[in-house]
Amino acid sequence: MNADDRKLAPHVDPAWAEAMLIELRLQGVAGSDIGAALSEVESHCAEAGVSARESFGDPVEYARSLGLPVDPRQETAAIGRTVGPLVLQVGGMLALLAALRGRDTGQVPIHVGDVVGFVTFLAVTALLVLASGRVLRALVTKPIVALAALTGVMGLLFIPAALRSELGQVPLWPVVVVGALLLLGGVALSWATDRGEPADPVASPLPGATGTRARASSWIPLRLLVPAATVVMGAVILLLG
């Protein structure tokens, strides 16, 4: 919780307000609805002269009891629209890295591991999107366990690389062109998606008041993560020969 959020609810214990805010965010409630709910607690505590915990009980229980509607921008389909560009980028990355194998012969050998790796990536991504609420909740409540689990799952993606049986060969340049188009197209698409999605600040409901905090877009590092990973992994492959 930042200083602006404290301004929104100065009579509410910051830890209590933070817990309520996180729970509503995890539920996918819109920032304006969260601001209104928090302002009502603030208004009541200020006038009644009681603490939030005294009158409203546990912040997480209270947030759940409100039954606030889920913002359509936060539903699974919306998350899928954000993840779609990432899938394109990873497809492009795998194509470009595979293309490196054909740099001498002009023919790219396609391995079983390439296909299995990409399919595994698609399956894991689909699972993460479908369970995004639970994944986020785990990241907030048990960050170390959740991060370790996520890292482990990501590590699994590299196992199929060991499957080197050759499925066939394709010409080098089409692979490079398709890989580059997927990678750059994915970046451009994620850029467009982010620009099209307005920030969702926790806003005061009072007329004339402005939002206090735009939600940080968690996808900004991801936007350049895959191109960067492509360059790094490509360099490693070239160095190792």
Added chain:
Amino acid sequence: MNETPWPPEWLRGVLEVCVLAVISRGPTYGYAIASDLADAGLGELKGGTLYPLLGRCELAGWVAVDWRAGESGPGRKYYTLTPAGRSELARLSTRWAEFARVTGALLTPPTPKETP
């Protein structure tokens, strides 16, 4: 006023119609509703009970809301009864009156009959 708090399960049943009745007297806000209910003898109402109930009334379309800035203090969320809320209040009030009559009749000790 009644010093012993009412059993919570009784309040759960009657609170909704009582809140609608308080709002029917004119636009009002959460803390004022809690105060009015306490003054009426229902006891002190927790915010954790009142506001989720007000939220359900809002979602059901029984109340309209608007935020008004306080003179010095924080803003207040004012609740006004909608036509749908008014008919819900009328329906619940009638039902509650029947319920009170039935329970009242059941709980009234029978007048002793004259034995011959």
